[in-house]
Amino acid sequence: MSHPHSDASLSERIAASQTKSSPTSHLNRAKVLALRAEIRQALDDGWSVLAIYKTLLDEERVNFSYQAFRRHVNGLLLGKAKARKRPSHTTTITQTTQPASTATGFTFNPQAKKEDLI
Template sequence: MAQRQLELNKKTGSGNRAIFLTLRAEIKEALDDGWAVVQIYRTLHEEGKIDFSYQAFRLYVNKLILNPGQTHRKPKDNKPKQQDGMPEPATAKQEADKPKGFVWNPNYSKEDLF
């Protein structure tokens, strides 16, 4: 039954993850032996065991073997919120980060032109 499902998914292209999961133990063993991810991908692709892209393979390796359970969420901002309508006070770093140089002034004086 699993083999039939893999064949159906392989035809539609949505079974890449299922194929990867069936090969996960073999891939993990090769990684533990010191093989590079690209070498493992090329070997499995040449053997016809996988037919999806290297980018997808790399994503599965990172997500399912190297960093299992890790989510890619933005860290929470621990800064206290400003009160209603109050702008944040400028710090010395913010002042230093402002670009220096030319400032456009539409009201020019003739002395500035010469």
């Protein structure tokens, strides 16, 4: 018993089903997932994300903004997670918790520790 979409991968079939009834963001993600093998190959061949996007847009295989395409490619193919902004007070707290006298860099200690030699 074969499935009518047996040539497509499970991911491609899921992406196709998501495109039928999903909000726009999920629809765009599904399209990038369905095209990921081709996008990965183009990236490996040295093409920019913009060149890939323009070609897919011209071929009417994507119909959303470059920013959305880049975000999905970065997250799904390049492993670049969406950077979350930290509240500004976190940075201030981090800076004030470090002792002022802490030296950065290497400090030579002429006395060797036994733990370090083992």
